Amino acid sequence: MLKNNLNAIILSIAVVISAFLFANAFQNRNRSNDTISVTGLGKTDFISDLIVWKGSFSKKSSTLKEAYTSLDADREKIKTYLLNKGIPSADIIFSAINFNKDYETTYNENGSIRQNLFTGFTLTQNVSIQSKEVNKIEDISRQSSELINAGVEFYSNAPEYYYTKLAELKIKMIAEATKDASTRAQSIAENANADLGNLKKSDMGVFQIIGQNSSEDYSYGGSFNTSSKNKTATITVKLVYQVD
Template sequence: MDKTKIVVTAIIGLVVVIGAWFIASGFKNFREGQPVISVTGMAEKEITSDLIVWKITVNAEGSTRSSAFTEFEKSARVMSKYLQTHGIPEKEITLSSVDISKRTKDFWDEDSRKYVTLEDGFSVSQTFTVSSNDLKRVEGVYQRISELYNSGMDFSSEKPLYYYTKLNDLKMEMLNQASANAYERAQTIAKGSDSKVGSVVSSTMGVFQIVGLNSDEEYSWGGTFNTSSKEKVASITVKTTYRVK
């Protein structure tokens, strides 16, 4: 019986000692922690847009639905011919559906002492969207389109929008550059503290955005994608944490 008590007591004592060692070791590791370096790498690149999108809306009016549509057809033919004559092929022009709507006008009725709404004919409109990789050619036509106002046509021309279509390739290239930049920064920090950069703990892509070259656009945490400038600057950030040797 005494021997049993001695064995049990010894086992309990051993367990307590081992447990105390693990706890002490755990607190030590927790207190010391694993030294790491966290840095943000960045890459920038100037790019030139390779796609231009230009919208022109042709309008027409008439006292009746048919007269408004007839007038619109004349203007639409003139616009289509003008664009193609100036070097924009039909395949680069997309037409929206034709919109026909009633026009109204309001006037003050003295007898009833209130505004009265009356029908005032019909209006018809359609948008021509030019999408082309030949930016210079489309820009030239855009700058001369006002010539058509002399013909009595009713239309509106929007400013062209500029896009870069190889964004996926660009993003991959810049991610590589930003990651390399992050590593260089980590090495600089480690060298200053007489350490070496170890393996990557974590790495996440930050903001990818495009702003106009030499513009006063502000960078946004949510990302900015400029479409008003032909020349742009793309930037991307990468947040990376490394172990320290």
């Protein structure tokens, strides 16, 4: 009899403890779901401090030697032109020369190929300039038609614009976005008559760079504009706070 009463007491205590632990776990589980998730934005405008300008020139001749000689002459004209514009020799980079054999295809009366007639060689070389004198190189790129007037078959590409202090800028923007998100979370908590608890999670969004005042679309993987000198950078930070 005594043993049965003891077993009943132990069982009762076990039931009470189990109920307490379950209730506490349930309460903590619900509490962990009481969170605020906010997204903050960091945004800044900046001007590129590095420009890359590229162009190409070519020559065609019936013999490879003549084509090389003509291309060498054009390369010297281009180099002299750029040096006279005040560009340091170290900033002028010429690529390796590419060459192609050119053929002219003739057809017979029924439209099938009669023969491929060799017409000569076409040699092409690229030149690139990288400089921190953005405005200066930008102006020279617009004046490059002067090379064509000098007899050089020169093709100019649009300049590309970069920013050398992007890492520092990104850190500053992350701090701005984090502060913005924290302010939003505090405002939401106050308006909901709740207390903002500890930060539970933070995630950084995609870093985007687009041209200022442009209609460029933001990309899921991040945009990186190189065609505009004046740019706008944005980044988002998502914070999740416990609510007490």
